[in-house]
Amino acid sequence: MALRRSQKQKLYRYAVYVVLIAIAVWVALTANWARLVPLFLNPEVALKMLPSIITVGLVNTLWFTAVAFVAGLILGVILALMKMSVIGPFRWIATVYVELFRGLPAILTIFTIAFILPIAAGVPGKDLGGPVVLGLIGLILVAAAYMAETIRAGLQAVPKGQTEAARSLGMSPMATTFWIVIPQGFRIIIPPLTNEFVLLLKDTSLLFVAGTFIWSKELTTFARDASTQNANGTPLIMAALLYLIVTIPLTRFTAWLERRMARER
Amino acid sequence: MSTDLIDVHAPAIDIQGLVKSYGDNEVLKGIDLTVLAGEVVCIIGPSGSGKSTLLRSVNLLEVPTGGHILIEGIDVTDEDTDLDRVRQRIGMVFQSFNLFPHMTVLGNLTIAQRRVKKRGKAEAERIAREMLGRVGLAEKADAYPSHLSGGQQQRVAIARALCMNPDMMLFDEPTSALDPELVGEVLQVMRSLADEGMTMLVVTHEMGFAREVGSRLIFMDGGHILEQGDPREVLANPQHPRTQDFLSRVL
Numbered sequence: 001m002a003l004r005r006s007q008k009q010k011l012y013r014y015a016v017y018v019v020l021i022a023i024a025v026w027v028a029l030t031a032n033w034a035r036l037v038p039l040f041l042n043p044e045v046a047l048k049m050l051p052s053i054i055t056v057g058l059v060n061t062l063w064f065t066a067v068a069f070v071a072g073l074i075l076g077v078i079l080a081l082m083k084m085s086v087i088g089p090f091r092w093i094a095t096v097y098v099e100l101f102r103g104l105p106a107i108l109t110i111f112t113i114a115f116i117l118p119i120a121a122g123v124p125g126k127d128l129g130g131p132v133v134l135g136l137i138g139l140i141l142v143a144a145a146y147m148a149e150t151i152r153a154g155l156q157a158v159p160k161g162q163t164e165a166a167r168s169l170g171m172s173p174m175a176t177t178f179w180i181v182i183p184q185g186f187r188i189i190i191p192p193l194t195n196e197f198v199l200l201l202k203d204t205s206l207l208f209v210a211g212t213f214i215w216s217k218e219l220t221t222f223a224r225d226a227s228t229q230n231a232n233g234t235p236l237i238m239a240a241l242l243y244l245i246v247t248i249p250l251t252r253f254t255a256w257l258e259r260r261m262a263r264e265r
Numbered sequence: 266m267s268t269d270l271i272d273v274h275a276p277a278i279d280i281q282g283l284v285k286s287y288g289d290n291e292v293l294k295g296i297d298l299t300v301l302a303g304e305v306v307c308i309i310g311p312s313g314s315g316k317s318t319l320l321r322s323v324n325l326l327e328v329p330t331g332g333h334i335l336i337e338g339i340d341v342t343d344e345d346t347d348l349d350r351v352r353q354r355i356g357m358v359f360q361s362f363n364l365f366p367h368m369t370v371l372g373n374l375t376i377a378q379r380r381v382k383k384r385g386k387a388e389a390e391r392i393a394r395e396m397l398g399r400v401g402l403a404e405k406a407d408a409y410p411s412h413l414s415g416g417q418q419q420r421v422a423i424a425r426a427l428c429m430n431p432d433m434m435l436f437d438e439p440t441s442a443l444d445p446e447l448v449g450e451v452l453q454v455m456r457s458l459a460d461e462g463m464t465m466l467v468v469t470h471e472m473g474f475a476r477e478v479g480s481r482l483i484f485m486d487g488g489h490i491l492e493q494g495d496p497r498e499v500l501a502n503p504q505h506p507r508t509q510d511f512l513s514r515v516l
Contacts, residue, residue, distance in 0.1 A: 164326050165363035165422075169377035169429060170353035179376055183367050 038232075045234040049226060053235065056215065057222030058242050064204040064218055068136055069197055072143030079148035080155060081177070094148065101145035107206045110138030114210035135210025143200050150196060154189035155181055191261070194254040198247050219243065275338030277302045277433045277464040278323055284331035285318055292318045294488035295332070302432070305465045307475035307496065310485035311511055316468045319485070320437050323466065324355045337432065353381060356426030356434040360441050362418040364410040370397065370421050371406045374428050382429065389428075396424040400454050416447030420454050433464035440471060472516060476500055484508045 003011070082094035101109060114134035118125040128134060158181050166176040186193075205220035212221055223239035278300040285293040292315045300306050308316045321327040323334060325341055325348055334341050341351050365373050374393035378384045384392070397403050400420035410418055419439055426434060436455065440448040452474050459465055459478045469475060475482050475496050482496035484505065492505045500516070503509045 159363075161359060161361055161363040162365065165357075165359065165365070166377070167349075168324055168326065168352055168355070168357035169425070170349045170381045171377055172349050172381075175380050179380060180365055184365075187367065 040233040040237050042232055042234045045230050045232045046238060048230070049235050049238055053219070053222060053226070053238055054242065057217060057219040057239065058246075060216060060222075061201065061204050061218040061220075062246070064136060064139070064207060065197070065201045068139045068143050068204070069200055071136075071140045072147050072200070073151075073193075075140065075144035076147030076151050077182070079144060080151035083148065083152050084155065098145045098148050101142050102149075104142075106139070106142045106203050107209055109142050110135055110206055111209040113138035113141065130213075131211030132207075132213070132216045135207040138210065139200070139203060139207060142203070143196070146196055146199070147193070150189050150192045151185065154185035154192075156185075157188050158184045191254045191258045194250055194257070198250050201247060202243070275335065276300060277304070277337060278466065279335040279338075280319075280323070280332070281335070282332035283319070283322060283329050283334065285315075285322060285327060286330050292488055293322070293329075296488075296490060298483070298490065300433075300464060300466055302464050303462050304480045305459045305463075305467065305478055306481045306483060307467045307469055307479040308483045308485055309469065309472070309475065309511070314485040315488040316485045317437055320435050320466060320468050323435055324352050324357055326357075349381070353429050354432045356423075356429060356431035358419070358422050358426060358434065358436045358439045360438040362410075362415070362422045362442070364418055364422055364425070366410050369407050369409055370402070370413075373410070373421060374425050377425075378428050392428055393424070396427045397421070399427065399457075400424045401450075414447060415443045416450045419443065419451045423451075423454055423458075433466070434458065436465065436467040436469065438468050438470065440469070470515070472500060484511065486511070 079094045079097060082090040083098070085091055085094075114125070114131060114137075117134055117137065118128055121128060125131065125134060162180050162184065163176055166180045167173075171179070204218045207218055208221040212218075217225065219239045219242060223235040226235040227233055276299045278298070280296055280298040283293050283296040283298075284291070294315075296315075296319055298306075298319075308319065310316045318327055322329050323336070325334075329342055332342070336351050336355065339346060339351060341348065364370075365376070368376065371390060371393055374396060375386070375389040378389040378392060379386065382389075394403060394406060397406055400423055402417060402420055402424070405413060405417065405421070410421065413421065423434075423439075439455070440451050443451065448471070452471060455465070455467070455474070456478050467474075467479070479496040481493060482499045483493040484491050484499065484503070484507075486507050492499060492503065492508045499508070500512065503512055
């Protein structure tokens with residue numbers, strides 16, 4: 001008797017499992033564990049990294065992300081409002097800005113800004129806050145460009161009737177934007193903004209191109225330097241785990257928010 | 266010029282030669298309409314007749330292409346007129362309610378009082394609760410709009426407009442988005458407003474309301490006012506053939 005449809009499906013599924021397990025076993029058996037473990041999962045090196053990889057590396061990463069996110073958000077709102085303005089030059093400036101900083105690699109922007117600003121201002125870099133501040137300025141400029149587009153989409157998704165209701169109550173355009181449109185627009189864009197927070201968190205690893213001090217190393221630079229000093233890859237693995245501890249809950253949170261918003265509609 | 270100088274003898278709304286076009290499409294073709302204080306004027310007409318555009322022009326949600334609109338003697342089409350000031354005197358109720366979904370009912374009713382009229386929190390809330398009482402929803406102050414029925418939302422929207430102490434109210438098909446069993450409660454609130462002497466301009470399909478509450482009925486078609494008069498008279502004995510045709514289809 002020929003196989004029934006459900007039996008065929010089951011057989012196919014088990015075949016896939018078998019292949020996957022076979023690949024995993026093959027990798028586990030053939031990998032050079034004797035070399036891998038001491039080099040990348042070395043408990044001694046790991047203990048040496050604690051707690052500084054967290055108190056310096058992770059804390060700096062979180063600080064830089066928070067500062068760049070908040071400043072980028074404020075600049076992003078201004079750019080989004082400029083893009084929606086009835087005044088032509090505002091729209092043009094915002095469009096050129098967004099296209100410029102979204103079109104360039106972030107690492108190039110950060111490096112160039114840190115290099116150009118002191119020369120343009122005619123003062124030494126340290127008078128402008130040093131490499132940390134200069135690097136952050138570059139990162140903020142990039143973050144704002146990405147967020148401007150998201151924010152504009154959110155603000156434009158607020159129904160026109162909301163603006164009309166506010167204006168018909170005598171509220172000024174600015175009061176309407178601030179009290180009615182922005183609060184609703186931001187509700188809509190919390191999921192994409194969370195994603196941009198995660199992207200920004202990872203992009204702080206580019207700040208090293210502006211230069212770093214021992215106290216200002218973010219997680220990636222901290223781990224890379226530690227791994228060079230110890231001739232051991234364990235700090236890199238630890239940094240990877242620390243990134244994931246922060247980013248995975250955030251992306252899960254985004255997914256949960258999106259599901260909840262889909263239900264509410 | 267100052268917008269504070271209200272001429273108490275001027276009509277509430279005085280529309281003179283109002284023209285509105287979108288590109289080549291002329292929606293209003295020279296409307297003249299005067300609404301006196303205390304009048305309840307209902308506008309009927311087929312869809313696309315320009316009746317909503319006319320209503321929305323009164324508080325300049327639609328900017329006229331030509332003509333003048335005087336609110337209590339103040340020309341709102343004048344570039345120097347402070348629109349935000351005039352709009353406080355004109356309450357507006359929309360077909361789709363347009364409550365602010367991110368605020369409670371109380372928040373909806375106090376935001377403009379606080380930000381525009383600069384009333385204190387306590388005073389704004391006292392007025393808000395008083396107006397909620399007038400529309401029979403005193404117990405819903407802390408609810409969010411999404412937890413209210415359509416009829417309740419529209420009554421809140423009316424209360425929100427009343428909080429600004431308007432001299433007149435515009436209603437843009439206020440019951441068209443409602444389930445049939447919820448229409449009555451909104452009309453009841455509008456009727457009580459009319460009884461209290463509120464000046465009202467109402468675009469509606471509710472012929473019963475127009476007949477019983479309206480002091481004047483206007484029939485519009487093709488961007489013109491084709492007929493107007495006592496609602497009972499117009500509904501029972503329409504003169505213009507287009508009015509006769511329209512009423513024969515809706516009644």
